[in-house]
Amino acid sequence: MRIKIFLIxxxxxxxxxxxxxxxxxxxxxxxxxxxxxxxxxxxxxTGKDEWGSSNWLSLRSFGDYKPPLQTLLMIPSIKIFGLTxxxxxxxxxxxxxxxxxxxxxxxxILFKNDSVSLISxxxxxxxxxxxxxxxxxxxxxxxxxxxxxxxFLFFKANQNKSLPLFALSAIIFGMSVFTYHxxxxxxxxxxxxxxxxxxxxxxxxxxxxxxxxxxxFYLLNFYQSNQIKLNRTGDIxxxxxxxxxxxxSNSQYEITQNGLPYTIVKPFYxxxxxxxxxxxxxxxxxxxxxxxVTQGAGExxxxxxxxxGVLGLIPTIGLFFSVFFLIRSTVDKDKRNxxxxxxxxxxxxxxxxxxxxxYSGNRVSLMMPFIQIISAFGLCLFFKTxxxxxxxxxxxxxxxxxxxxxxxxxxxxxxx
Numbered sequence: 001m002r003i004k005i006f007l008i009x010x011x012x013x014x015x016x017x018x019x020x021x022x023x024x025x026x027x028x029x030x031x032x033x034x035x036x037x038x039x040x041x042x043x044x045x046t047g048k049d050e051w052g053s054s055n056w057l058s059l060r061s062f063g064d065y066k067p068p069l070q071t072l073l074m075i076p077s078i079k080i081f082g083l084t085x086x087x088x089x090x091x092x093x094x095x096x097x098x099x100x101x102x103x104x105x106x107x108x109i110l111f112k113n114d115s116v117s118l119i120s121x122x123x124x125x126x127x128x129x130x131x132x133x134x135x136x137x138x139x140x141x142x143x144x145x146x147x148x149x150x151x152f153l154f155f156k157a158n159q160n161k162s163l164p165l166f167a168l169s170a171i172i173f174g175m176s177v178f179t180y181h182x183x184x185x186x187x188x189x190x191x192x193x194x195x196x197x198x199x200x201x202x203x204x205x206x207x208x209x210x211x212x213x214x215x216x217f218y219l220l221n222f223y224q225s226n227q228i229k230l231n232r233t234g235d236i237x238x239x240x241x242x243x244x245x246x247x248x249s250n251s252q253y254e255i256t257q258n259g260l261p262y263t264i265v266k267p268f269y270x271x272x273x274x275x276x277x278x279x280x281x282x283x284x285x286x287x288x289x290x291x292x293v294t295q296g297a298g299e300x301x302x303x304x305x306x307x308x309g310v311l312g313l314i315p316t317i318g319l320f321f322s323v324f325f326l327i328r329s330t331v332d333k334d335k336r337n338x339x340x341x342x343x344x345x346x347x348x349x350x351x352x353x354x355x356x357x358x359y360s361g362n363r364v365s366l367m368m369p370f371i372q373i374i375s376a377f378g379l380c381l382f383f384k385t386x387x388x389x390x391x392x393x394x395x396x397x398x399x400x401x402x403x404x405x406x407x408x409x410x411x412x413x414x415x416x
Contacts, residue, residue, distance in 0.1 A: 174217025297361030
């Protein structure tokens with residue numbers, strides 16, 4: 001009963017923080033909100049988007065095509081509340097509250113530990129990463145809900161050997177590729193990890209049906225994407241640098257001017273070396289203290305505010321403890337599940353690292369609930385292994401620091 005009370009409190013807190021002044025903070029539409037809100041408004045009134053197209057699976061925007069699910073979810077909300085920021089943001093804010101609940105359930109299934117489940121849910125509820133993303137109409141937030149929901153269904157289907165749950169999980173996973181472009185790459189890789197973790201390959205009948213259903217959605221999305229020109233991919237990819245490879249040629253020129261023959265320079269500094277350097281720099285930046293603790297996301301356009309790490313100090317300490325205990329083999333019973341979670345957070349930045357720029361909180365949002373669970377697990381395990389005399393001091397100190405830092409963030413977010 002006490003666990004349920006704590007969970008309800010966290011969910012109410014998370015819901016309050018997501019709906020408080022939702023129509024006025026952030027104080028204007030983001031470009032994506034403006035585009036998708038008006039598209040939804042046009043479909044509501046005419047059955048077609050603003051370009052006159054009745055193909056709801058391929059919604060043209062400015063410079064790219066938006067995955068359709070986010071826009072379609074806005075239609076009933078705009079019908080009820082009118083074309084307002086609140087109406088456009090309402091579906092995302094509501095679904096993000098459900099994401100909190102699924103974070104709790106996934107954690108509970110993986111570790112069967114109430115403390116880990118509650119702490120990971122609390123981390124998500126007031127996260128400087130999850131909260132801002134959930135208060136704007138952002139595809140990166142919607143896909144977190146879809147993946148969390150379908151992952152929970154997959155766990156339950158595997159536990160109960162339930163064909164309907166496997167089918168429903170496959171449908172939701174399939175729909176996730178219509179929410180965010182990154183999901184087209186992340187979801188199939190994640191499903192491989194999920195199947196290995198749950199040993200679903202032993203149940204060939206269920207797995208075959210799951211793959212068929214998901215495959216149909218994936219092929220439909222691939223066919224739909226293949227019908228349009230995705231110029232956006234070329235614009236943002238590191239394979240098409242803004243300077244048109246001038247940096248590489250200039251570097252080669254500088255080295256040769258300093259006395260090294262071009263025949264030696266070319267094999268050691270060329271386009272492939274440049275791409276490797278850029279990719280590795282981008283990828284590792286998502287596990288840096290700057291991104292996780294101090295600087296945070298690099299784009300304020302998506303509701304993030306500078307100076308606050310996306311994970312925060314206390315959860316990052318928990319993440320460190322999980323790594324430490326995994327290396328020390330202190331987690332034999334939970335090792336398989338920890339490997340699954342770590343593999344998940346390691347694949348998420350692979351996709352965004354081929355894009356220009358770094359510290360993009362929205363592009364790596366898919367690892368958000370999983371890294372929170374790892375952090376909560378590390379803190380709980382460290383607390384469990386501490387001497388009894390230090391536990392009370394450790395707990396009070398941790399709660400005090402966590403509360404102070406998060407109040408500071410919330411005050412700045414809502415009032416500054």
